[in-house]
Amino acid sequence: MEYCRYEKKDHVVRITITRPEVMNALHAPASRELSAAWDDFAKDDDAWVAVLTGEGDRAFSAGNDLKYTAEMSRLPREQRPDQTWPTGGFGGITNRFDLFKPIIARVNGFALGGGLEMALSCDIIVAADHAEVGLPEPRRGLIAGALGVHRLPRHLPLKQAMGYLLTGRHIPAQRAYEMGLVNDVVPLAKLDEAVEAWVADIVRCAPLSVRATKEAAMRGLQMPLEEAATARYEWETIRRSSADAIEGPRAFAEKRAPNWTGK
Numbered sequence: 001m002e003y004c005r006y007e008k009k010d011h012v013v014r015i016t017i018t019r020p021e022v023m024n025a026l027h028a029p030a031s032r033e034l035s036a037a038w039d040d041f042a043k044d045d046d047a048w049v050a051v052l053t054g055e056g057d058r059a060f061s062a063g064n065d066l067k068y069t070a071e072m073s074r075l076p077r078e079q080r081p082d083q084t085w086p087t088g089g090f091g092g093i094t095n096r097f098d099l100f101k102p103i104i105a106r107v108n109g110f111a112l113g114g115g116l117e118m119a120l121s122c123d124i125i126v127a128a129d130h131a132e133v134g135l136p137e138p139r140r141g142l143i144a145g146a147l148g149v150h151r152l153p154r155h156l157p158l159k160q161a162m163g164y165l166l167t168g169r170h171i172p173a174q175r176a177y178e179m180g181l182v183n184d185v186v187p188l189a190k191l192d193e194a195v196e197a198w199v200a201d202i203v204r205c206a207p208l209s210v211r212a213t214k215e216a217a218m219r220g221l222q223m224p225l226e227e228a229a230t231a232r233y234e235w236e237t238i239r240r241s242s243a244d245a246i247e248g249p250r251a252f253a254e255k256r257a258p259n260w261t262g263k
Contacts (some may be wrong), residue, residue, distance in 0.1 A: 011207070012051065017091075018057065020054070024115070028082065029066040038099065049104065050101065052105050052116075052118065053108055056132075057108055058110065059116060060106070061170070063115045094146040094257075095147065100214045100218070102123045104195060107173070109131055110126065112133065116134075116144075117144060117148040120147070128188040131172075137169070144165070149165060152164065153165075160179055187251065208239040208245075210243050212235040
């Protein structure tokens with residue numbers, strides 16, 4: 001891969017954006033490559049959790065590569081490279097609604113525009129204390145169209161969300177934590193340790209239980225409570241008839257660590 005790195009070890013996938021020279025900003029080719037990486041993660045039953053980050057300690061992702069966009073706009077249309085964006089959305093993830101494996105955003109610096117939109121698509125956000133997040137698109141004549149305009153008001157109180165959406169202001173990591181936008185803020189030197197603690201706690205759980213939990217929680221948000229209570233969830237159906245559903249109570253009764261297989 002040219003624009004990202006895909007690594008897997010012990011049920012954990014790590015996807016790293018490798019464009020530090022542009023603060024890990026993405027153009028269409030990079031988004032398509034990331035989309036392929038997410039496809040690989042989604043179809044690998046042995047991959048239980050993913051961590052998304054950017055290379056270096058300056059930026060998680062500065063969002064859309066606007067310099068690249070401007071350069072392409074100056075070329076005759078027939079000379080422009082393929083500008084098709086993946087169906088999964090920005091970074092191949094912002095419009096991906098059928099991936100119920102947990103994803104952690106390791107925010108190692110600026111997460112702006114599409115960078116924050118990718119982080120908002122993750123389930124857990126762990127940020128270095130020097131990081132800043134925000135949706136500055138209106139300052140560029142744009143909007144946070146990779147669902148930032150929709151997700152931020154779902155993550156924050158409405159007035160707080162609108163204040164940041166309408167001004168493009170950056171949110172310091174500590175303030176983002178105080179508002180509940182991120183789960184942890186730690187010094188950069190302890191960022192990996194903090195991320196690994198979340199990873200370890202997730203991997204300690206039964207993978208099918210985690211997927212069933214995420215599917216029920218995310219889909220249930222769109223339903224009245226009574227409807228959510230009676231809805232059918234695909235991963236919960238799979239979990240109920242799994243070997244892991246037997247292994248969990250058995251391991252508890254035998255006072256031993258469970259041996260999860262994800263089957």
